Amino acid sequence: MNKAYKHKVGIPRAMSYYNNYPFYLGFFNSLGIEVVLSDKTTTKIINEGSKYVVSDTCLPVKVYVGHVVNLLDKGCEYIFVPSIQSTDYKINNCSKIRGLPEIIRNVINREFTMVEPTLDKTENIGLYDFCFETAEAFGITDKKEIKNAMKHGFAVYNNFFKMAQSGLSYKEALENAINDRFVTQTVDVIKPLSVVIMGHGYNLFDERISLNIIKKLENMDVKVYTSLNVSHEDSINAIENLGEIQYWANELELTGTAAYFLNNHKVDGIIALSAFGCGPDSLMVDEISYHCKENGMPLIHLTIDEHTGEAGFITRLEAFVDMLMRKKRALISKKSKPVSQNAEIVTPEKEKIFASSVK
Numbered sequence: 001m002n003k004a005y006k007h008k009v010g011i012p013r014a015m016s017y018y019n020n021y022p023f024y025l026g027f028f029n030s031l032g033i034e035v036v037l038s039d040k041t042t043t044k045i046i047n048e049g050s051k052y053v054v055s056d057t058c059l060p061v062k063v064y065v066g067h068v069v070n071l072l073d074k075g076c077e078y079i080f081v082p083s084i085q086s087t088d089y090k091i092n093n094c095s096k097i098r099g100l101p102e103i104i105r106n107v108i109n110r111e112f113t114m115v116e117p118t119l120d121k122t123e124n125i126g127l128y129d130f131c132f133e134t135a136e137a138f139g140i141t142d143k144k145e146i147k148n149a150m151k152h153g154f155a156v157y158n159n160f161f162k163m164a165q166s167g168l169s170y171k172e173a174l175e176n177a178i179n180d181r182f183v184t185q186t187v188d189v190i191k192p193l194s195v196v197i198m199g200h201g202y203n204l205f206d207e208r209i210s211l212n213i214i215k216k217l218e219n220m221d222v223k224v225y226t227s228l229n230v231s232h233e234d235s236i237n238a239i240e241n242l243g244e245i246q247y248w249a250n251e252l253e254l255t256g257t258a259a260y261f262l263n264n265h266k267v268d269g270i271i272a273l274s275a276f277g278c279g280p281d282s283l284m285v286d287e288i289s290y291h292c293k294e295n296g297m298p299l300i301h302l303t304i305d306e307h308t309g310e311a312g313f314i315t316r317l318e319a320f321v322d323m324l325m326r327k328k329r330a331l332i333s334k335k336s337k338p339v340s341q342n343a344e345i346v347t348p349e350k351e352k353i354f355a356s357s358v359k
């Protein structure tokens with residue numbers, strides 16, 4: 001252990017890691033607690049996690065269990081498994097996220113200390129209580145020290161979020177934030193097509209779970225937006241503008257993000273990425289599909305589980321992108337004046353450049 005640290009905690013690289021890691025890191029480090037992460041998700045981690053739970057458990061939970069096992073194999077004695085019940089009054093998480101500590105306790109029969117704070121704003125258990133409970137597990141109860149650690153957590157998190165909002169990828173923003181750097185993207189990248197992916201951070205930004213969907217789309221010359229490009233307030237307003245109400249805690253990542261881009265017409269299509277068998281996601285995707293139909297916005301729903309094959313996944317993505325391109329070409333032809341016989345021949349490359357200017 002690094003000399004400056006008095007304790008060590010393992011954080012599974014899954015679930016809330018993808019939304020909150022910058023905060024967790026700043027918070028723990030400020031309290032003198034070193035953070036050990038599980039390895040990046042691999043097929044081995046998924047298979048390991050799958051062994052412990054019933055087969056119809058959703059993929060992210062199987063992955064989470066696999067990451068806890070990975071941390072135990074690394075010798076971690078303390079593992080952080082938060083129970084995030086509700087993030088606002090009556091804005092709830094699904095039962096699996098709420099019950100993560102219970103799941104882990106019941107399926108993994110190995111010696112370790114689970115640090116399992118609760119966040120439940122419906123029951124008036126807020127972020128300070130959550131942080132206090134976390135610190136207390138390490139014998140730290142000084143309120144001033146805990147509040148100061150929260151400030152550090154927010155500082156790292158805010159830097160991360162600002163960088164991501166400026167256009168940096170999730171990976172770049174995270175890498176900079178945890179290394180105490182602040183870099184923003186000042187030039188907006190223009191591509192022939194743009195899409196938004198509605199999906200949980202733990203599905204979308206885990207390159208193994210998402211089969212690296214963002215990179216695949218970028219390789220097809222498509223600009224990709226995610227929930228990181230939408231502020232909290234804009235997501236909430238967008239849901240209200242659709243005449244819907246927020247119920248799920250992570251709904252801003254899905255309904256809110258899709259609704260925001262549906263309202264501002266900044267994208268050519270919407271991709272819904274969800275885990276097979278996820279109840280909340282199917283409700284949210286149904287809701288957005290309805291509004292997409294009403295607004296003529298193309299939407300594709302991709303579901304993933306541990307058996308999803310890469311080839312079929314790419315084929316569906318390519319077909320969707322092709323369809324968006326054809327739709328855009330048709331729109332361009334409609335808007336274009338009739339061309340004379342001497343008109344310049346439009347090469348595919350020029351067409352792409354032109355397409356990017358038609359929004």
Ligand code: SF4
Pocket residue numbers: 058059060061094095096097200275277278279280281
């Ligand atoms: S929201 Fe869906 S994917 Fe996430 S843990 Fe719950 S059931 Fe699984």
